[in-house]
Amino acid sequence: MEMSEQPNIPMLVAYEGKLAGQRWLVEGDSLLIGRSPDCDVILPERPVSRHHARIERTADGQYVIRDLGSKNGTYVNGEEVRDEPRVLQDGDEIQIALCVKLGFVGADATLPLVVEGPTRGLRVDRASRRVFIGGQELTPPLSPAQYRLLTTLLDAEGRVVTREEIVAAVWPEEAKAGITEQAIDALVRRLRERLASLDPDHNYIVTVRGHGFRLENR
Secondary structure (H helix, E strand, O other), X not given: OEOOOOOOOOEEEEXXXXXXXXXXXXXXXXXXXXXXXXXOXXXXXXXXXXXXXXXXXXXXXXXEEEEOOOOOOEEEOOXXXXXXXXXXXXXXEEEEOOOXXXXXXXXXXXXXXXXXXXXXXEEEEOOOOEEEEOOEEOOOOOOHHHHHHHHHXXXXXXXXXXXXXXXXXXXXXXXXXXXXXXXXXXXXXXXXXXXXXXXXXXXXXXXXXXXXXXXXXX
């Protein structure tokens, strides 16, 4: 089911591709994902199986994702979901057949959006995980890694954030050992490009050579 204005319900957000920006509420006890027209989340990509994966609500109120024997796999934060379902946490990145990226937004993060304050510069509404520049919402939403990088820089606004701090804040524990400087630079570059799409005249992320990065808001 596509998203309507209902609070306190988890949702999926498409980050890339034909459906970028689209949102689906995770209502009821399950949400079927796949290519078939009878799915709740229809992903019209050839590598996606007809019935690819299912999100289920457990008896204790958690949400898990289960791969339904798909040909090309289901991944959460880069790890394949195999025989056992994977518990979902707010901010998890779900990849379907490695061709569609979806973000899981927990129930506590889907509160009604209230935009207040000045419209100049960059603002983040953390309850809804939405980003605004000059009062205009950045769409499609940032990927989980881009969002974590942005909030890390925003929390340290005016201070240089080291590469080590970025790795600790952005990547899951099991992946940190393999993160290269090139991966950090690529993530920063992609975030800069996303911010520049709404405000091309201002560089929000400044590189401080030999030290790290600093956010300069308007």
